[in-house]
Each structure stands twice: as structure tokens, then as C-alpha cells.
Amino acid sequence: MPIVQLAGIRPFQNKSSKDKYFVNITRTDRIRSFVLRAGRTTGGQQRAIDELGPQFLIPFQESALDLQQVFGGSSHPKILEIGFGMGETTAKIAALRSDDDFLAIEVHPPGVGALLKLIGENHLTNLRLIRHDAVEVLEKMLTPNSLDGIHIYFADPWHKKRHHKRRLIQAEFVKLLVSRLKPEAYLHLATDWQNYAEQMLLVLNAESDLENTSTEKMSIETFSAADVASDLELAKESFKEFKPTLEQLDAKHPGYLERPAYRPTTKFENRGIKLGHGVWDLVYKKK
Ligand SMILES: C[S@@+](CC[C@H](N)C(=O)[O-])C[C@H]1O[C@@H](n2cnc3c(N)ncnc32)[C@H](O)[C@@H]1O
Secondary structure, three states: OOEEOOOOOOOOOOHHHHHHHOOOEEOOOOOOOOOOOOOOOOHHHHHHHHHHHHHHEOOOOOOOOOHHHHOOOOOOOEEEEEOOOOOHHHHHHHHHOOOOEEEEEOOOHHHHHHHHHHHHHOOOOOEEEEOOOHHHHHHHHOOOOOEEEEEEEOOOOOOOHHHHHHOOOOHHHHHHHHHHEEEEEEEEEEEOOHHHHHHHHHHHHOOOOEEEOOOOEEOOOOOOHHHOOOHHHHHOOOOOOOOOOHHHHHOOEEOOEOOOOOOOOOHHHHHHHHOOOOOEEEEEEEO
């Protein structure tokens, strides 16, 4: 399979860091949950990549990662974060939970630079970053039963219906996540888009190896009978996109939790809350 550089991504500008960390992304038929935006890496972010990259940025590799070794031999619990954006939440959680180690993944280079900068400013030692597609990192670098927790906060919701197949939280991806969790380990998601929150609930509640930790019972509000998959769609082997069943639309479901205290609110979230928008936290435990 040819290795290609995707259009729209700007590699790290410094040659030494580019050579080491700018790993080309393999083109596959899989629909991706992200779009590589051509954001500019600032001077400060680039300096952080050059100075702190060698210590905190792990290059993508096709083989399994020794998690204990990348955290300097630490046997602390290992938490994975997918899609950390500019890393403000990640840095705050790592500072608060200094007895846990955090492996954080993002594809967007300025975000990687921004989080490395926060690592330096806050003297954090329990964070390691990978700039790559999280799906491939999970498949290739992380071994079954190796993680104590997974955080996915405000993953791109893909609002338009025709883009729903790009949403990260679909049954097949959830199976991959669950396989990497240890028994009793947790999966924590948050979103500010109710329709995506309901998709998450239905997909995760249907995964037999997960238990929803919420005791709330709620009905589905944002999907209707028009969203149910047709027999024709279900018959197609290639049909992977989430669509609810009529039974799911009629039933009550284990629901959401109050935001756990370790997850700080972001400025976007605070702005939304002031405008009366909701935020939904979902926490599951692997059986
Ligand atoms: C809306 S942002 C949220 C960022 C951050 N979690 C927050 O709460 O502010 C979602 C991020 O997830 C990243 N992302 C989406 N799919 C990803 C994937 N498969 N692998 C790595 N990063 C991904 C995107 O690049 C984007 O920066």
C-alpha cells in the first residue's frame, strides 16, 4: 500500500523534528473521523516541539509500544486520551492526577506543539503524546488489556447527517477501544451535541462488555423513525454507519452522569453552558 502525504497537513517546519515525528499517514479506504486542517504552528509551539519532542513525543510505529517503558518504568495506571485539541484539558487533568500516566493522541500539529508547551510550563512528567490517527495507534501500538482508562472529550460531532459515518463512536471502533481496556477499566466521553450523545449512549449501551455507570433512565429525543436503518441498508455488508432501531427509540436507556470532578470545563463549554446549551458526560466500566 503506498504511503502518501495527505494534502492539507503542514509538517513540523524544523527539519530535525520533521524527520523524526512527521510520519506520513497511510491512505486506507477507512473513513476518518478527522480532517487535517492546515493550521499554522506558532514559533512557541515549534520551539516546544524541538525542545520537548524528543522526551515527550512518541513517533508512530507499526509495532506494540511498551507503555511502562515510555513512562520511564512507571507502573502507574495508564490513561489514553483521543483527540486532545490544544491540550488545555489534558494538561489540567495530568497535573491534578499526578499518580496516573496519560498517553494523549492528536493529529493536528499546532495542538501537539501547544500541549508540549503546557508540559514545559507546568513541569508535567506524566504525559506522552502521539501525533497520528488514534484508530491506527490503537490497532498497532496498544495491546489488548493494557489501559486503565480512555478519555474522549468533544470528539468532532459531524453535525450533518451525510457526515454521520465519520463519527468516531460506532460499534466497530468501540469494540477496539474495549479490547484495549483492562477489566474494570473505564471509558469516559463528553459531548456538547445531544444527537451525538444519544448515538454514544445507544452504541455503548449495546456493547455487552461495557456497563453504563449511570443509574438515570432516559428516552431518545433527537432520532426519529425516519432515522431507522432500512432493510436494504442492513443487508449491505459495507453498511457500518450507526442508525437506531425502532425498539431503541421506544425504550428507556441507562443515561448520563454529572461531570466527574477531574474533567475541567473548557472555555467553549462554559460559553455554551451560559447560552443554555447542554453537555453530556458518559462513563462506562469494562466488565
Ligand atoms: C472538537 S476537538 C476537541 C478537542 C479537545 N478534546 C477539547 O475538549 O477541547 C476534537 C479533536 O479530535 C481530533 N481527532 C478526531 N479524530 C481523531 C483521530 N482519529 N485521531 C486523533 N485525533 C482525532 C481532532 O483533530 C480534533 O482536534
